[in-house]
Amino acid sequence: MTQLPPLNSLRAFDVTGRHLNFRAAADEMGVTQGAVAQQVRQLEAHLGMALFERLPKGLAFTPSGRSYHARIATAFEELHAATETLRPEPNKVVISVTPTFAAKWLIPNLPEFSAAYPEIDLRILATEKLSSFHSDGIDLAIRHGQPPFGAALDAIRLFRQKIIAVAAPTLIAGERLPLDLATLSRLPKLHDSHDLWPAFLKQLNVEDNGGHGLRLSQTALAMDAALSGQGVALVSDFHAKRDIAANRLVQVIPDALMGKQDFYLLAPRGSKRGTSTQTVVDWLTSTALAGA
Secondary structure: OOOOOOHHHHHHHHHHHHHOOHHHHHHHHOOOHHHHHHHHHHHHHHHOOOOEEEEOOEEEEOHHHHHHHHHHHHHHHHHHHHHHHHOOOOOEEEEEEOHHHHHHHHHHHHHHHHHHOOOOEEEEEEOOOOOOOOOOOOOEEEEEEOOOOOOOEEEEEEEOOEEEEEEOOOOOOOOOOOOOHHHHHHOOEEEOOOOOHHHHHHHHOOOOOOOOOEEOOOHHHHHHHHHOOOOEEEEEHHHHHHHHHOOOOEEOOOOOEEOOOEEEEEEEOOOOOOHHHHHHHHHHHHHHHHHO
């Protein structure tokens, strides 16, 4: 088995690679600049190659150094995550949600939660990828999908998927609501990764004459573009509820597209939930029901 480099040298390389500066790395590690530089030189000697180019105003990766740092940084992240799972934190609850759900529903409702349960440390992991309850240290997840989700998970439906068309009042100034279909047809459309406009317009038997429109990777971005008057967006009705109530957005036609995939709260089945996790489950379900 190839002898691994010293852990201290790897740590110095990881921190230096994030800053590309020995002084900044030394400040983070709480040691001298010379000590960090020496650890990096020892690692380079151990590997028999240069990892950084020394420049007048800092450092730059060599090609080998860049690829090596990406893997070393990942390894340290895994070590941190593994260690965190061993530390009991009874009041910590980690919930995985999509960025749109976090930005448009969960975060706006968090002040109410924090006021009611200040002792709970609720941590939000906003990601489009599926998170692992075990390797990612997730207690709960909210996902858009269709059951069954597997025998290892409990699933509670929070919201039905009801897609509506919304726009900023400035975009439709002078038009009477609800819009007639000809007006909807010629307005610019905002598209996200779900690409629901073809199905929505087909349901209305309407052709799209609004041009190619703006295409974005997330529904939250499409909503932000709609708020700035750049077009009409298709969103889940509960995501837009606050903006509609504040007259920042308006539902342009009463028709809605009912999806096959709803929004579910997921939790591991069979393991006893802590008090804090159960409190979050109860709060999410009651808040979703109240806003339905």
